[in-house]
Amino acid sequence: MGLRGAPRPRTAASRNRTAALEQLWRAPTAQRDPVGPAPARRLPARGPVLAALTDLLGLAGPAWLLLRAGDQPRPLAAAAVAGLLWAGLRGARGRYTDRLRTEPGGAARAVGAVGDWLVLIGMLAVLHTAAGSPVDPATAVVAVAPGLLIAAAVAGLRRWPRSARRADRVRRVLLVGEAPGVDRAAGLLNSRTDHDYTLVAAVPVGTARLELEGVQVAGHLAACPADDDVSTVLGGVYAHEADLVLVAPGPQLTGDRLRRLGWGLHDRGVALSVLSELSGVAAERVRPVTAAGLTLLHIAPPLRGGPQAMVKNVLDRTGALFGLLALAPLLLAVALSVRLSSRGPVFHRQVRQGQHNRPFTMWKFRTMVADAEQLKAQLAVVNEVDGPLFKMRSDPRVTPVGRMLRRTSID
Incomplete structure (x- = not known):
């Protein structure tokens, strides 16, 4: 006869039930070795603060010098206001955030910097009108232009190789x-x-x-x-x-x-x-959403309009214009070579199908004789490819200068 209140001996079935409950509720954790190494502690990120100070001083400093050189009234105050607006605008638009590091390309960063700069010009114009500032608007625009170049240069430093970055x-x-x-x-x-x-x-x-x-x-x-x-x-x-x-x-x-x-x-x-298996998509277009307990990645469509698309369009066209100006001597020499080497116009014009099957007119340097289309019927029997495309390895219609242009893809 056992004592009253004494615990009853545990049976095999009760021990199995207890073990099952412990297995169900036990989380797979590991006790950290007190003498083992700890995860590397990273120093607080100073990049955003340094970037903001660089934008502030990079715009205010040159602006003060240019305004002072232009004999504008109160150059220090005007430069300080412009620098504070520039740094505040960039910060409000998330240019200094270090919470999620992405790696956009140089073109995307240039578009972002130019967009910020255009917004700054608008803010300065409104402030100039409201406060009745005596500063010349054209001089003010020139004075804040170096800030854009410095911001773009600093953003480009983030694409340096990993070995050139600080260890922290x-x-x-x-x-x-x-x-x-x-x-x-x-x-x-x-x-x-x-x-x-x-x-x-x-x-x-x-x-x-x-x-x-x-x-x-x-x-x-x-x-x-x-x-x-x-x-x-x-x-x-x-x-x-x-x-x-x-x-x-x-x-x-x-x-x-x-x-x-x-x-x-x-x-x-x-x-x-x-x-994620998703690649080649800008992080700004990805937004996590939840549905029925699932975590979904919502992909926003690419930008087809708006200020950023307009700025990119302007940058593309401006870059193409400067490229044409830089290549103008070479293009002029090619045009003279085409004109003097054979009879006919310098350029060849042709209508081709572009994006969404929209026709466009293509201009290129002429690499064949002027009556190349008329000679095509005579050479049809020696066509080296099947179908409507006419192609010959040694086409007699190609001029000597045109052969060089085709080989170098200058045409």
């Missing part, structure tokens, strides 16, 4: 995923240096081996979810001092498994990013 700006990345996804992501990261990510190691999922050489393997995850998933990844983070885990999702790395991995990493203060 580089993010040490640990790749996690199935072997094909890890190989693809590692190849892309290692093939370019215009980003802030450096690959330190990888944790493949499954039994497949990595094909890309030179990638350190910090561990392996089983093909199915396991309790040591977080422990294995954290071990790679601590061993290689990574501060970002980049996951390449796949069939063996499902949403539930990825979510549990994220819980464990975030509990330890390690950042997590998920690789």
